Each structure stands twice: as C-alpha cells, then as structure tokens.
Amino acid sequence: MLRAFHCNWSAPFRVRHPDAPYQVAPFELLTTVLSALFWQKNGGSIAMLCDRTAASFYQERGLSDLWDGGIRTVLDDIPPAIDPHIFWAAGKLFALRAFGAPCVMLDTDFIVWKSIEPLLEDTPLAVIHREDILPEVYPGPEAFPAAAGFDFSSLDWTVQPANTALSYFGDADFTAFYTDTAIDFMCHAQGADNALTYMVFAEQRLLAMLAQKKGVPLRALSDLPALFTSGQTYFTHVWGFKQQMQQEPALLEGFCRRCASRLHREAPDWADVLQKLPELSSYFDDLDQKI
Incomplete structure (x- = not known):
C-alpha cells in the first residue's frame, strides 16, 4: 500500500487576506475530495497534514473522514523566520519531513485516476515531470542574494528541476537530507523578494540538484506534452488551469x-x-x- 499525504498550510492565505475568514476555493475543495477518494480507490492510504486553522475548516464541513490516514496538525510550529508570502509552499516540505518516507506527496489539485505502484517499481525517487530551466523561473545563484549564507557551491545548475505536484520518496535518508537542506535554504533567505523563484528553488530545483549530488536516480512519471494530450486518463493536474478559471x-x-x-x-x-x-x-x- 502506498502511503500518501495532502498538505494545507493556511499561513500564506492569512498574510494575503488578514481580515478574511480562512477558505479554500470551491474548485480546489472539489479536487481535494476527488484526489483523496481516488487515491484510496486505487489501494492507497492518504492523510491530510495541516495546521489547526485548515483542520478546523475541513472538520466544520464534515470532511474529517475523507482521509483514511486522518487529519494531522503538524504545521503550527513552522519557524517565523520562514516568510509565508515568499515561501507559500513551505508547508509541503515540513509535512514531508514529519510524514517520512516511503510516501507520496500529492497536491490537493492533483488527481491520480489509476494506481501508480507499477510505475514506481525499483524507484527510490519519482516526480510527475521535469521542468525546463526558464531563466525567469529558475535563474542562477546570483538571483538569490537574500540567501547569501547558504552553500550553493556543490550544486549542478544544469540539472532540470523536478515538478513535485506528485512525487514519490522511497529513500528515508535522502528524504531527510532534502527536506533539511530545503528548510535550511528558506531559513537563510531573510528579506527574499521573489515569491516564485525562491519557492520553486527550495522545493523543485533543489530536489533534482540534491538527487544528482547524492547519486539518487530520479524518475519522471510523465512530461508536460503527455499531461496535456493523453486525455487525462492517468493524471489530472489543475494547476495550469487555475488562472484561466479565475478570469x-x-x-x-x-x-x-x-x-x-x-x-x-x-x-x-x-x-x-x-x-x-x-x-x-x-x-x-x-x-x-x-x-
């Protein structure tokens, strides 16, 4: 059985909407339910790792039993040094560290319609797809002056980043190394001013760089063309459609x-x-x- 988790850290919402009650967009609430149900339908187990605010949101709506692995409030103690406006997905890294490998980290807007166990055979690390190194998204080390105290020296900047909307971590030692390093980077990045480049470096580019550094094979389960043209019979990821729906x-x-x-x-x-x-x-x- 593949253990998986969803993650919801409410702090980014609170800093953007300080006077508003916490909420999850209707389309994301619907995909969250589909994501959890189909993961279990395919033989897996899934938990929700979140903070107390998010837990209350789900409980008040009668969703406590959606996750057979339960709702776990493990994200209330993320260090205040980590700016939720810049590091809006930091909760995933703390949740992964708390949950531990082997596991699947699954975004709430990502639905897996079939079991992926056959795709993970003899695989220590997998992601849904690789990312192109676009300079505006994945710049070089000169773009991170706020993290000057972080050691970039051993990283290979030619390695393609890894999209972690769905990611499998089979090696406990590497998973701990990755999360500790990513969290160290975020803690170093005081005064960061770019909420895209800093976050995707911590979550997606570092993962691929550290896998290459440690010699851990990283498998991509799909690619962007396949995700858009396969009829979504295996995977549905709503991320690229969110802005269109909002408009x-x-x-x-x-x-x-x-x-x-x-x-x-x-x-x-x-x-x-x-x-x-x-x-x-x-x-x-x-x-x-x-x-």
Missing part, C-alpha cells in the same frame, strides 16, 4: 460542475455531504456533465 467564470462553473458530476456518480455519499455546503451546492444542481 473566466464560465470555465470555473463548468469545471466545478464536472467535478460534482463525477462525485455524484462515483461517490454519492460524499456528493451528499458536499452539496449541502453553501459554497458548493449550486454545482450539484441538474447534473448532466462528465469529467
């Missing part, structure tokens, strides 16, 4: 209704829970679409 209400409506339809057909008990939530109820009306 076009019709796309958001259609996507959420397709998620609701899938849940209505394949997990009717959970559909009953979700359609009672004010933020989701309209998407379950007159269902006739498929995802």
